[in-house]
Amino acid sequence: MNETSENRAARYPLLSQPHVILQGTVDHDMYVRFREQLAAAPGDGPLVVAISTLGGDPEVARLMGDELRLLRDYTGRETLFLGKVAVYSAGATFMASFPTDKRFLTRGTRIMVHERILTKTVELAGPLKSVVAGLKANLHEIEESVRIEEEGFRALVAGSDIAFEEVQKRAPSNWYIEAEEARDLGLVLDVI
Numbered sequence: 001m002n003e004t005s006e007n008r009a010a011r012y013p014l015l016s017q018p019h020v021i022l023q024g025t026v027d028h029d030m031y032v033r034f035r036e037q038l039a040a041a042p043g044d045g046p047l048v049v050a051i052s053t054l055g056g057d058p059e060v061a062r063l064m065g066d067e068l069r070l071l072r073d074y075t076g077r078e079t080l081f082l083g084k085v086a087v088y089s090a091g092a093t094f095m096a097s098f099p100t101d102k103r104f105l106t107r108g109t110r111i112m113v114h115e116r117i118l119t120k121t122v123e124l125a126g127p128l129k130s131v132v133a134g135l136k137a138n139l140h141e142i143e144e145s146v147r148i149e150e151e152g153f154r155a156l157v158a159g160s161d162i163a164f165e166e167v168q169k170r171a172p173s174n175w176y177i178e179a180e181e182a183r184d185l186g187l188v189l190d191v192i
Contacts, residue, residue, distance in 0.1 A: 008192055015082050015104055015192060018050035026056030026064075026090035034064050047071070050082040055089025058116060058152070065097025080104065083179075083188070088112035093152050100159035103188040105179040111187070113156065113167060113175045116149045118142065160186035 019041035022030055030053075041047055049068065068079045081098040083091065083105045092113050095103060105111075122138055124131050153167040162185050167175070179191045 008190055012104065012190070012192060014046055014048050014080065018048040018082055020047070020049040022049070022051040022053070024053060026053050026058075026061050026094065028057075028060060030056070031060050031064060034067075038067070044077070046078040046080055048080045048082060050084055051091055051094060052084040052086055053088060053091040054086055055091060055112075058090045058093045058148075061090040061093035062097070062148075062152070065094050069097055078102070082106070083109050083111065085109055086112070089114060092156060096152055096156035100186060101189050105182060105188050105191050107179060107191055109179045109191075111177040111179075111182055113153075113171050113177070114173075115171050116145055118145065157187070162187060 020034060020037040022034060022037075024030060038047075047068075071077055072079055079098060079102060081095055081103045083095060083103070085106070085108070087095055087105070087109060089112060092111050095111070120138070122135070124134075126134075150164075150168075153171065154164050157164060157167055177185070177187065179188070182188045183191050
């Protein structure tokens with residue numbers, strides 16, 4: 001018998017009333033809303049965090065994820081992720097901070113994974129040694145950003161059937177993953 005998403009949703013009643021609801025650009029304003037809603041949430045029991053985003057600042061996504069990791073580590077509290085409609089870019093970075101068996105998507109949701117993007121103009125001016133130092137600093141920034149990106153990709157696929165190398169191969173061209181495919185690949189526990 002083929003189970004419908006409505007039947008699956010009945011298995012997860014907590015997901016119908018998220019404690020923290022985030023939508024829009026992942027930025028410092030979202031972080032403020034995240035902190036306010038987190039503070040207003042009940043102090044015990046599972047915490048459900050829902051997000052719908054076209055992306056934004058990956059470092060803010062990492063910050064919100066780290067706040068939830070600390071909550072789990074220090075209190076043992078269960079945190080559940082619910083992606084709705086669009087979990088793009090920084091949204092996928094945020095999702096990566098949840099274990100795969102604590103991740104859910106609503107029907108029709110898409111995840112989009114891509115490489116970090118850098119737009120920067122480098123101007124060469126001044127004494128040659130300072131120009132070299134400036135170029136090295138820019139190179140180190142890029143190298144560290146690649147390391148952070150790879151850490152995020154590894155966290156995203158940890159516990160799933162997706163190899164890290166697959167993400168590396170597909171991310172440069174914006175990898176869109178439909179909810180059911182994400183479930184079938186073990187990237188999320190279920191689709192509701």
